[in-house]
Amino acid sequence: MSDWRSLAAERLGGIETIRDFPMSRLTTFQIGGPIDLLVQPQHTGELQRVLQFCAAEGVPWMVLGLGSNLLVRDKGIRGIGIKLAGEFLEWRMDGPTARAGAGLALGDLSRETACLGWSGLEFACGIPGTVGGAVFMNAGAYDGEIGQVLTAVEACYPDGGYVRLNASDLELGYRFSRFQREKAVITRADFGLRPAAKADAEARITELTCQRQSKQPLEMPSAGSVFRRPAGYYVGPLIEQAGLKGFRIGGAQVSPKHAGFIVNAGGATAADVLALIEHIRREIRERSGVELVPEVRVIGEE
Numbered sequence: 142m143s144d145w146r147s148l149a150a151e152r153l154g155g156i157e158t159i160r161d162f163p164m165s166r167l168t169t170f171q172i173g174g175p176i177d178l179l180v181q182p183q184h185t186g187e188l189q190r191v192l193q194f195c196a197a198e199g200v201p202w203m204v205l206g207l208g209s210n211l212l213v214r215d216k217g218i219r220g221i222g223i224k225l226a227g228e229f230l231e232w233r234m235d236g237p238t239a240r241a242g243a244g245l246a247l248g249d250l251s252r253e254t255a256c257l258g259w260s261g262l263e264f265a266c267g268i269p270g271t272v273g274g275a276v277f278m279n280a281g282a283y284d285g286e287i288g289q290v291l292t293a294v295e296a297c298y299p300d301g302g303y304v305r306l307n308a309s310d311l312e313l314g315y316r317f318s319r320f321q322r323e324k325a326v327i328t329r330a331d332f333g334l335r336p337a338a339k340a341d342a343e344a345r346i347t348e349l350t351c352q353r354q355s356k357q358p359l360e361m362p363s364a365g366s367v368f369r370r371p372a373g374y375y376v377g378p379l380i381e382q383a384g385l386k387g388f389r390i391g392g393a394q395v396s397p398k399h400a401g402f403i404v405n406a407g408g409a410t411a412a413d414v415l416a417l418i419e420h421i422r423r424e425i426r427e428r429s430g431v432e433l434v435p436e437v438r439v440i441g442e443e
């Protein structure tokens with residue numbers, strides 16, 4: 142037990158915390174060693190206390206969404222993992238604006254807004270992350286992207302400062318937002334939606350769900366696309382044409398269904414996945430001259 146955790150028990154009294162929580166239970170890959178302390182603030186005041194504690198004691202921290210874009214190393218994560226709870230899981234319509242807490246599952250927001258007759262978030266029905274994770278990544282699927290509907294966000298900075306930012310200030314690009322170079326906790330996001338026939342919005346969701354189920358290995362643990370799209374190429378065909386579909390290192394396998402995914406075919410370690418990522422990168426570099434860049438975030442102690 143390290144000293145800072147005893148201090149955290151005192152200073153963060155009243156906030157839900159769990160020690161040594163296995164990240165394999167918090168990631169869609171089902172891989173990763175323990176995080177020192179999982180902290181679940183219910184509202185902004187609690188979040189500010191956590192950030193102020195980390196700043197004062199020099200404890201590293203990160204935000205955990207639904208772990209859908211994370212590969213956590215086998216030794217786990219040193220420091221605090223912030224998992225937004227309570228009011229950060231709520232949402233409401235305010236005129237045509239959906240105001241959502243950042244801890245909410247984006248897919249739930251997509252389906253619930255469609256069900257109420259609002260259009261704009263249908264593309265996101267199958268995106269497996271949170272609202273906050275999706276803003277952080279400017280997540281996209283099926284020609285839709287968070288930046289197309291996002292109007293504003295609220296965020297808490299490491300010194301406890303709370304700001305509201307317009308979407309135009311977020312430097313949104315392909316799988317990029319300014320939060321990737323500037324440490325902050327996204328706490329809320331506003332999406333500008335259009336009124337629509339409920340049946341049309343729901344039909345689009347059904348269509349996209351079928352498309353995704355037929356093309357992606359949703360039945361296996363994974364972190365979605367492993368690599369970013371290189372300019373002028375799709376990743377799947379590059380890997381497939383290199384004969385790597387189904388290729389396996391330990392429990393990590395190039396999905397036989399979609400070569401852009403690595404799946405945990407049973408008992409995979411982070412080391413297996415990292416070795417497979419490097420093998421794929423080397424093969425594609427030598428064969429096609431294309432440098433594949435991971436899209437999955439690799440974190441934790443080396």
Ligand SMILES: NC(=O)C1=CN([C@@H]2O[C@H](COP(=O)(O)OP(=O)(O)OC[C@H]3O[C@@H](n4cnc5c(N)ncnc54)[C@H](OP(=O)(O)O)[C@@H]3O)[C@@H](O)[C@H]2O)C=CC1
Pocket residue numbers: 202203204205206207208209210211243244247267268269270271272273274275276277278279280281282320325326327328364365366438
């Ligand atoms: N299109 C698709 O089919 C798929 C898309 N994705 C996308 O990947 C993203 C992953 O989302 P999710 O599972 O929630 O996130 P994760 O738990 O995978 O976290 C990934 C990173 O996002 C950052 N992050 C998450 N939430 C917040 C927040 N509230 N404020 C600031 N930073 C945050 C953290 O950065 P830090 O470490 O710096 O704190 C974290 O390391 C989403 O955009 C998801 O939609 C994932 C799989 C498939």
Ligand SMILES: C=C(O[C@H]1[C@H](O)[C@@H](CO)O[C@H](OP(=O)(O)OP(=O)(O)OC[C@H]2O[C@@H](n3ccc(=O)[nH]c3=O)[C@H](O)[C@@H]2O)[C@@H]1NC(C)=O)C(=O)O
Pocket residue numbers: 281282283284356364365366367368369370375376377378381398399400401436
């Ligand atoms: C899964 C993710 O997002 C996905 C998102 O769901 C889909 C659907 O819109 O489009 C992106 O995948 P992608 O670039 O692999 O696109 P896909 O539409 O699946 O495939 C592109 C093309 O490659 C072909 N393809 C794909 C896989 C394969 O094994 N072989 C193959 O030939 C497909 O038939 C298609 O013609 C996103 N990935 C990135 C990195 O941009 C994620 O971000 O984690």
